[in-house]
Amino acid sequence: MDVLLREVKDGILTLTMNRPEAINALTTEMLRELGQAIKEASAPEVRVVVLQGAGRGFCSGQDLREFEGQRISYKNHLRNYRSVVEGLAGLEKPVIAAIHGAAAGAGLSLALACDLRIASADAVLTTGFSKIGLIPDAGMNYHLPRMVGYARAFELEVLSGRIKAEEALGLGLVNKVVAVESFAEEVARLASELAQGPTKTYGLIKRALRRSASASLEEMLEYEALLQEVAGRSEDHQEGVRAFYEKRSPRFQGK
Numbered sequence: 001m002d003v004l005l006r007e008v009k010d011g012i013l014t015l016t017m018n019r020p021e022a023i024n025a026l027t028t029e030m031l032r033e034l035g036q037a038i039k040e041a042s043a044p045e046v047r048v049v050v051l052q053g054a055g056r057g058f059c060s061g062q063d064l065r066e067f068e069g070q071r072i073s074y075k076n077h078l079r080n081y082r083s084v085v086e087g088l089a090g091l092e093k094p095v096i097a098a099i100h101g102a103a104a105g106a107g108l109s110l111a112l113a114c115d116l117r118i119a120s121a122d123a124v125l126t127t128g129f130s131k132i133g134l135i136p137d138a139g140m141n142y143h144l145p146r147m148v149g150y151a152r153a154f155e156l157e158v159l160s161g162r163i164k165a166e167e168a169l170g171l172g173l174v175n176k177v178v179a180v181e182s183f184a185e186e187v188a189r190l191a192s193e194l195a196q197g198p199t200k201t202y203g204l205i206k207r208a209l210r211r212s213a214s215a216s217l218e219e220m221l222e223y224e225a226l227l228q229e230v231a232g233r234s235e236d237h238q239e240g241v242r243a244f245y246e247k248r249s250p251r252f253q254g255k
């Protein structure tokens, strides 16, 4: 059985973590495939990525059975997780985490590394690591405090409570909560809207927002000016302005 399913349709690459019997727990093989798939997502025919889980949940984090009885190694950990987390965060196109059921441990870390998180009303998020005496990893200590602030991040990481979808929305951990029945439809609608957008510009927006995490206002003003020069040269910018004057919807090609 393929541990990662990939489908490209209408500019949307859907990556489905596929170990439903263990709520898509992450094995070395799955992480390697995810890293490779995200690298390949830089191809121009892909304009948006959806990351989701098969079966009854999103992802339960590191497969605890895989490392049973073994010591966790710094080297193996970086080899397994780095390219996936950096890949999701650095990919210059929108990445949506479609979360239904459980998102735990490094599974939640992967969702936090995406640009948008759409939760089904049945979603339950938990950092989970401290319950097994580990510290949060896979970028959680980078993304979580930036989303919810230090005090909330501390609470979520230390107490490892189970956060239901509506609470996650209130905390700013997810962008939207959707009824279970319309979840797939809403994810598809959002992905399709993004896939028809100015992909190159979206990538530049993502770059700017990522840079702002560690830059001063002065640096950002300079960086924005640089990126704007690039955006200004894009075909989609020309098309956007033309469409504005012609009073019609733009037809962006993602270039």
Ligand code: T3D
Binding pocket: 021, 022, 023, 025, 059, 060, 061, 062, 063, 064, 065, 067, 072, 073, 076, 077, 102, 103, 104, 105, 106, 107, 126, 128, 129, 132, 134, 137
């Ligand atoms: O360097 C390194 O590699 C270290 C990296 C660490 C990164 C991490 O992610 S550490 C954190 C690992 N994840 C967890 O500790 C979460 C463990 N799972 C849970 O807390 C719960 O399963 C969930 C909250 C995710 C879901 O709960 P629930 O009640 O809906 O499902 P369940 O009954 O607990 O699980 C269903 C099955 O999935 C069950 O198998 P069974 O009994 O039916 O054969 C369970 O063992 C399996 N499963 C769930 N999580 C994992 C798992 N199997 C392996 N690894 C898992 N992480």
